[in-house]
Amino acid sequence: EIVLTQSPDFQSVTPGEKVSITCRASQSIGNNLHWYQQKADQSPKLLIKYASQSFSGVPSRFTGSGSGTDFTLTINSLEAEDAATYYCRQSISAPETFGQGTKVEIK
C-alpha cells in the first residue's frame, strides 16, 4: 500500500498569505496525485488533478506541483472562504489512498 504523508497537519493563516501543503508518497506515483478541499459539513471537492491540472471552476490561486514522491498544493493569497481541510490522494494503484489531511484555519 502506498502511504501518503501530508505536512503540516494544521496551519493557521492570515488572509492574503501564501499557504503551502506538501504530500509525500512512500513510493513513486508519477503524476497520479490529486488534491481535494473539504469544508465543514460538505462533500470533498476536486481542486487539482494529476499533480498540476486545475479543475474547472477552481480559483486560480490554487496551484499544484510535483511528481514522483513529492507534491505541493499552494494557495496564493489565502481568502477567508479557503478555511477547510485539504487532502491528497493517489490513484496509481489500488488500494488507493488519501493523505491524513491538513486543516487550514483563518486567523
Next chain:
Amino acid sequence: EVQLVESGGGLIQPGGSLRLSCAASGFTVGNNYMNWVRQAPGKGLEWVSLIYSGGATKYADSVKGRFTISRDSSKNMLYLQMNSLRVEDTAVYYCGGTSSLDYWGQGTLVTVSS
C-alpha cells in the same frame, strides 16, 4: 451538470447488511471509473472500493470479502452491497466519479450500532 446522489444509509446492527445506491445524472456510470469513499465521524477520507469502466473491481483490505461494488448501466446507477457490518464501518459514504474523483455525491450516513 453532473449530479451524484447517494441513498440507502441508516442505522443497522452489527452483522447486518445494507445496500447503498448512487444515482448519476449528466454522467455515464458505465463508461467511467467509479469509487466509494467513506469518512468516519471526525476522521479523514478512506477509500473503500472502485469499479473500472471495463468492470474490474478493487477493494480496501478492511472491506474485502464483505462489500461488493456493482453498477447497472441501464439505470445509470452504482451500488455498494455491505454485508457483515461492523461498528467500525460507521461513516458517511460518498460515491465519486472518474479516476481523479472529479465528481462527488453528498454522502449517505451508515451507522452500525446495537
